[in-house]
Amino acid sequence: MSGLFIQRRQTMKMLAAAILSCVPFTASWADAGTWPEQAVNFVVPFPPGGPVDTAARIATAPLAEQWKRPVVIDNKAGAGGIVGARYSAKAKPDGYNYFFTAIHHAILPSLNDNLGYDAQKDFEPVGGVGRFPIILVAHPSLNITSVQELIELAKEKPNTIAYSSSGTGGGTHLAGELFASLADVKLQHIPYKGSAPAVQDLVGGQVQLMFADATSALPFIKSGKVIPLGVGNTERSVLAPEIPTIAESGVPDYEAYSWSGLFAPKGTPADVIKKMNADLNASLNIPETVEKMNGSGSEPMPMSPEAFGQFLDVEIKKWRDTIQKANIKVQG
Numbered sequence: 285m286s287g288l289f290i291q292r293r294q295t296m297k298m299l300a301a302a303i304l305s306c307v308p309f310t311a312s313w314a315d316a317g318t319w320p321e322q323a324v325n326f327v328v329p330f331p332p333g334g335p336v337d338t339a340a341r342i343a344t345a346p347l348a349e350q351w352k353r354p355v356v357i358d359n360k361a362g363a364g365g366i367v368g369a370r371y372s373a374k375a376k377p378d379g380y381n382y383f384f385t386a387i388h389h390a391i392l393p394s395l396n397d398n399l400g401y402d403a404q405k406d407f408e409p410v411g412g413v414g415r416f417p418i419i420l421v422a423h424p425s426l427n428i429t430s431v432q433e434l435i436e437l438a439k440e441k442p443n444t445i446a447y448s449s450s451g452t453g454g455g456t457h458l459a460g461e462l463f464a465s466l467a468d469v470k471l472q473h474i475p476y477k478g479s480a481p482a483v484q485d486l487v488g489g490q491v492q493l494m495f496a497d498a499t500s501a502l503p504f505i506k507s508g509k510v511i512p513l514g515v516g517n518t519e520r521s522v523l524a525p526e527i528p529t530i531a532e533s534g535v536p537d538y539e540a541y542s543w544s545g546l547f548a549p550k551g552t553p554a555d556v557i558k559k560m561n562a563d564l565n566a567s568l569n570i571p572e573t574v575e576k577m578n579g580s581g582s583e584p585m586p587m588s589p590e591a592f593g594q595f596l597d598v599e600i601k602k603w604r605d606t607i608q609k610a611n612i613k614v615q616g
Contacts, residue, residue: 332359366400369399374549391453403596410561411546417523419524421504422493432534451477456482498515502524545585
């Protein structure tokens with residue numbers, strides 16, 4: 285019996301040693317206690333200089349200082365964000381690869397059946413980064429100054445008021461479709477290739493409305509070339525607190541704005557995601573970060589991983605319902 289007992293003890297020791305021998309390998313791959321121990325890579329699926337890229341660079345600058353490690357912004361643009369998403373979905377989930385994306389991440393699943401990735405199943409939510417307010421603006425020739433006046437006019441003259449957007453299926457288009465649905469009005473959508481020409485034709489009077497991003501709209505609001513009717517945030521925007529929300533102006537369930545957020549490849553260790561979220565949220569609360577983001581047209585949007593995951597679920601459903609109801613199709 286004693287020999288058998290000794291043999292069992294030796295076997296248990298060997299098993300324990302084998303288990304412990306695996307721990308250093310796993311921990312060195314992603315150990316929240318010492319993370320980060322090397323450069324951290326952030327993929328942005330859009331070109332440099334755009335709103336998501338700018339928000340990513342502002343938000344991560346304090347992280348590089350805090351971690352004393354390089355922060356790499358890797359722009360992998362193409363196909364409206366699909367190229368970068370595909371790359372990030374297959375990245376190593378070692379705690380050093382992350383994906384900055386935007387509202388497109390919630391819209392694309394309803395517009396494209398062949399994305400090559402699953403927007404929810406292939407990613408771990410890390411946290412929100414920035415909110416980009418959408419402002420409903422009108423050309424002065426429409427002779428209205430409020431959302432209620434717009435609704436009344438649109439019901440009197442259905443499908444005669446045209447609004448421009450940066451392109452079919454984009455955030456500024458869907459913001460208009462959501463408004464039309466909730467306000468029970470019919471507007472005429474005129475898509476453009478980008479925000480700049482869409483705003484130019486609004487200012488020129490070729491179209492009467494636009495659900496424009498704040499960066500594009502505010503200079504023309506200040507110059508009096510367009511009239512602000514409402515902002516898509518649920519609360520008034522710090523970028524233009526004098527403009528009422530569309531929700532408080534007669535469309536109570538309206539909520540539409542662009543946003544950016546951070547994801548990690550599926551399988552990234554939860555404790556590392558928790559640490560990344562805490563550091564990211566701390567960065568977004570630094571007064572200098574807030575000032576820089578506001579100056580570039582966005583508002584910090586810190587969230588827990590759980591809250592950001594729920595936010596994505598709601599966004600995907602909201603835009604899927606809007607797309608289906610409006611029967612929006614995107615060519616190619």
